[in-house]
Amino acid sequence: MTAPSDRPHMLPEEFEEVARLAARTAEGLRLEFINGKPGVKPVPDGDHGRIVQWLMRICIQARPDLWLHGQGLKVQSYRVGHARPDGTLAPADAFVGQGEWATAEQVLMVVEVTSYDSDTDRRDRVEKPRAYAETGIPVYLLIDRDSCEVTVHSDPDGVRYERTLTVPFGREVAIPEPVAVTLDTEPLTAWVR
Template identity: 45%
Template sequence: MSAMAHEPLSQEELLLEGFLALGTPEGYRAEFLGGDIVVTPPPDGDHEGYISLIMKQVVRRSMTDMDFSGNKGLKLARGGRCPKNHAIPDGTWAPADQGLFWGADSWMPPDGVSLVAEVTSTRAGRDRDAKRHCYALGGIPLYLLVDREKSSVSLFSDPDADDYQQVDTRPFGKEIRLPEPFAFDLDTTGF
């Protein structure tokens, strides 16, 4: 009996395998978005400042006790514009009572994640478009985008297929409502 030949891997599958085996320099992040391997340098201080301002407000004002990760790798749904995507949001929040991050692999599915946040940097277009579509496809209920170039904050909600159906954009200095499970107005005065 002869062994069955395995079907050759597609170019995308080969890229994904290469991505998963990739060693990145210390402090850099590698993501696989829309069939592209994206390597990002460590963030600047202002970038981290925005995440810190959001995180502090969530801790103080959220109606639900939330766990936070600034480096959680998410394996997002396949298909659509985002096949086999692996993204690392600048911030990921999930209800603490789920214990979602405890014992999770480096790359985990987004099930149970309530909110992801990105602060634009050198590749703002990826945060505005590619990541938005990937997070929607992954079913993440809320995507908060701090757009430094546009001096605005956008909250994307109601994911359907590979995009969000609702968006609320406010200029820096204005509050933006974070719905349940957060249930508070995020103050962007410090942005």
């Protein structure tokens, strides 16, 4: 028989932070765990949802073998983390038999659409690109409603994406292999504040 550990599994400060985040989650936020830290993400607004619908339709028409899932993913190659991208492009049955947090082995692209909140810069432009690149996801598409730009991150090297292409809304952007889809971003101009 082993003696119980004197160290708590979670420090009181950590518990209070998780409890605070959980309370906010009930008020229209979702929990995520990135870079070993709990975080929150606002529940999407109507324009945000419309952008995801627009992208889903394009992906299905161009690549009927794939589906834009709303699946939570285990991210980062060397740290414990979970993220729920706004879209996860993978084969239709890629996540069958997996739980709420699936592996990213069959994921070709993840999509984030920025929300109008103070954490967007840190979360969508810094932490998530690094986490997705570390996980080896081939493409990270950021639809940035603050700057009215689309950024395509590709060629992950295990630490970061080696290629980044940013275009303003209204222009076409080619998403590279393994996705191989061209987006006409003109419709996005109607779904920003």
